[in-house]
Amino acid sequence: MSSPDLLALTAAQAAEAIVAGSLDAAELVESYRSRAQADRAAREEGLNCFTWVAEESEIGTAQPLAGVPVAVKDLFCTAGAPSQSGSRILEGYIPPYTATAVQRLTEAGASMIAKTNQDEFAMGSSNENSAYGPVRNPWDRTRVPGGSSGGSAAAVAAGLAPWALGTDTGGSIRQPAALCGIVGLKPTYGAVSRYGMIAFASSLDQAGPLTRDVRDAALMLSLMVGQDPADATSLQFPEQIGVPCAERLDGLRLGVPGELTGEGIEAGVLEAFRAALKTAEGLGAEIVEVQLPHAPHALAAYYVLAPAEASSNLARFDGVRYGLRAENPTDLLDMYTRTRHDGFGAEVKRRIMLGTYALSSGYYDAYYGRAQRVRTMIARDFATAFGEVDFILTPTAPTVAFELGEKTGDPLSMYLNDFCTVPMSLAGIPAISIPCGLSGGLPVGLQLAGPAFSENRLLDAAYAMESVLAFDGSPARV
């Protein structure tokens, strides 16, 4: 098989070809690994998708993946490979164990070729908060890939990896998938073990796939789900994740919430979104207006809850057991405070401060307690809506990929990128982003969200839409 043909295969197709004997796993892995290595060697001239690329990959032999390469977000602990979560404070850190999600993919025959760049500790929507430099969007190198799984999304869009593993706390899989023109799935909270993920906000963090198509997303999810004794919040998925194959959407009711599809969404994105609704109708679905009255408050609640949890989770970075330690400390407190000053970037410091403030004496009820009540209302809104409709559709992100540096000066305008994705995160429900068209030559993502554990039906609907939308992701191949 020639190199361009080889790179055109989805992960599922590649696995099938290897098992059938028409494709050599070692050749496939080496093709991607050398492309990833070239991107890393190119530094600022490349996309800067990776924080580490294997010198030599161990080729998986187990089925079903039979050696298919995978790129893994930096925040997953991987024994023997640097796991830095995009932070200076973990520079060179090599964990003694491997995250369950990565372990399960490896046991299914995946070959890990690289760790992908990300916003520091997954805090960001543009990948500009990485201590290892920003990632560039393969559709336009002057623009951001989205974040925080920006390296994973750009690598898949650019053909530097067939698929990649990411994490989503408030949109960190779905938004970069949308901005890079690929598929990204945030599973139901608890569907995939968080063991070995360097924690940001534990009640929201969830691992999931970034892929070229819906079938690959289903395949990767099917291999990762399930209870894990090492993560008490992980759940037994009630059914097998199957291969999506629906051709029609007959009988499905799709809800469009006015709160997330009007003000704040740019015109080109809305146009592509409305065209996608027409496509869904053409497939037999009924489009219904629904209300999510508390969704506009989701962002405010999220920016209390996520920083509060982060301020607690990131207390572990103190220079004692691993990572950076400030030089010549005068005493223990001086070591803590200067290590954290030197090791954390501006956005991480901001969120630690915000979270510490919200949890501090006298403010807890007004901020954290209140935000958790808003969260209850948001979950109730979704439950009510799912009494009337099967899925909820919104644009994934309010804009297409924006210019590097455009929003770095104003944290709040950066946070608004998560406007459409944060409500689902707070409710713990699954949501998928699929590319649904272009606006000004840049990809637009369509988000489909369903009730907890509805992944099979959600993937089926996304697959039917994908087949008809026939989005061409190839312009991004570099």
Added chain:
Amino acid sequence: MIDRDEVLHVARLARLALSEDEIEPMARELSAVLDHVATISELDLADVPPTSHVVEVTGRLRPDEPRPCLPREVALEQAPAVDQDGFLVPSPQA
């Protein structure tokens, strides 16, 4: 509005040293975010319970049996400073 003293107080709680040039921008940015967050104070949430967990689960227990833990030498491998069999840290009071 968060002022300079409040920033320094919270930074102390967070065990985070801030450079002089970080303090004023931090006060301004925290204030902007907290202004936005204040929109939730307008909601009537008196009878709404706070979310404790998003998916219905009951407390999961496992048998309390001894299992092997991370070997000491592996746990110490990434430490910035080690003395004998433990993490070496400076004295709490110099």
